[in-house]
Amino acid sequence: MKKILLLSLMMLGIIYGLFGAVILDREYKTVKLDNGLEVIMIKAGSEPIVTIEIAVRNGAYTQTPKNCGLSHLYEHMFFKGNKKWTSQEDYADRIRELGIVYNGMTSNESVRYFFTLPSRNFEQGMEFMAYAIIDPIFDSTELAKERNVVLNEFNRDFSEPSYIFYQMNEEAMFEKYFYRKNAIGDKSVIANATREQMFEIKNKYYIPNNSALVIVGDIDFAKTEKFVKKYFSRWEKGNAPSFVFEEHPYLEKTKNIFTEQNVSMTELMITFRGPDVGKKNEDTYAMDLLCEIMKLKSQNIYKQLVENGLVYSYYLGYYTEQDGATVTFDAALSAENTNKVKDIFFKELNNINTDGYLTEEILTQAKEKVEMNFYQDIESSVDFTLGVGFWWCISELDYFETYLDNLKKVNVSDIQRVLRNYLLDKPYIEGIMTDKESAKKYFANKEVK
Structure with missing residues (x-):
């Protein structure tokens, strides 16, 4: 019986599922597509809105001195054109049409992107998120703009004494591998970032078996699962990245x-x-x-x-x-x-x-x-x-x-x-x-x- 159920689920592009569970008083269901994408669906709130999030195991801790800051730059490029909405104008028009509120955030150990939109536009939002995560084009003109945007953020942050002070303390604590704690990055690396480097990050970390799709709000599990399969099954599985790093040395003295x-x-x-x-x-x-x-x-x-x-x-x-x-x-x-x-x-x-x-x-x-x-x-x-x-x-x-x-x-x-x-x-x-x-x-x- 278990083998027959597993085979049926695999034919649907789903490896396993958990249904009927409750997380912090909210009903939820999890499934895993055969490309490795983990999907977490949670019913929450009475308002007709849905939040769609992609969470990626990426961030400062995956950086090297040569790409320090590019995890954050990639976050900026996520909200740019893709193979379906190729220009920034098309992308922005679609955001307005669907009533999407969006944002992204890069921390030391996570990168997350979310769209919040009316539940009546839920399926279109799922399609929009799929193209954003699977099919970015990293337009050279837009990349040049975002390099400047990130450099301006860099300059703004380092004009604040409290930020300078915080960075000084972090660098003293994690002196040997500080680049794995430096999400804002290295100024020269950001200034010289290329499309090739963006695709390198995408192919290494922005793969379904290193990501989670989290959907919270006014949803029906069956319909949501259908949309997940329809729009995210084509996302090609990649080689699982290694997260084994040399340990940050502990302080020997104050x-x-x-x-x-x-x-x-x-x-x-x-x-x-x-x-x-x-x-x-x-x-x-x-x-x-x-x-x-x-x-x-x-x-x-x-x-x-x-x-x-x-x-x-x-x-x-x-x-x-x-x-x-x-x-x-x-x-x-x-x-x-x-x-x-x-x-x-x-x-x-x-x-x-x-x-x-x-x-x-x-x-x-x-x-x-x-x-x-x-x-x-x-x-x-x-x-x-x-x-x-x-x-x-x-x-x-x-x-x-x-x-x-x-x-x-x-x-x-x-x-x-x-x-x-x-x-x-x-x-x-x-x-x-x-x-x-x-x-x-x-x-x-x-x-x-």
Whole structure:
């Protein structure tokens, strides 16, 4: 019976399917075409709209020094002409005709594109997405325009002191393979990008067996599956890319970064290596909660830093990644308070590692806050779609689906474990950004970079 069912599905261009499941109170179905394309269909919302997303396992972490920044440039070229709508005018006209709202985003470990449109135009939207992903032409004139657009973004970003400061800290942490963390890219590489390089990226990464098609909104599973087969079965399977990279070396000792910028307040940034998703997932949930605990207004660190006026704002953040995750404490403050704030931060970490300091009540508060933030982040159909695509890229859909359940399993000893394994007595990047006057007054012994 199972062999007959599998054969029937393969004749339809579908290898497997999961039906009737629920993800975060939304009914969903998954199928996989025989070209390797994973399709995730989710019913969500009562409005007659649909979001169609293509998620690709690409981004900064696949870059080399020779193509650093081209993942982002490719994202810009995605919204250009293709074999059916060849000119930019035709492409833009079709966008207007279908009532499409669109965008794309390139991060270190994912590239995602989405179209949101009225459900009455759903099939036409599926066709439009298929041509965009399968049949780009990378027109030379449009490529020249987008090179300039991306270079202008580059110049804009590097005119912002906060961005310069962030990049300095990232480069210090990931010095050997920084190009795998540099999504904005290398200016000279972008300026000299060619059509051939675009096709090289397409043929290596923009293949169905390295992509997911996520469809969320006012949909019928049977009709959606029919449209998927009709428009995406012709997408040719490629050689699966390798995602085995040399590991980013861990810091052997603490590094200090100091920069003078035209800023009105000082910024202190302390960055550690964190748990990589896919290696010790249980640590990722505990780290999320530790960061939330450190931000709770009921906690001593909040009272000491904010209520006592030592900082204007602060946060402890963990950005989940599989290729070099980081945990960052960031505080905006007056220069004279820098050492006090640093001491309070490390003292609080040590306090949490002391038995009896962190209570179950505080941990429960943090879990409730993280859960609330999680639902707020996926409140709209677009945000939900992008969340599914992001987690499919850097882990698997299962991580997203089971996140809250695994979060609830974390106990106090788990929090203390990640503290010891990733933060306490571990080397870190200490970054300070301040104005010229404060640099002379409070940081005379610091080497300016």
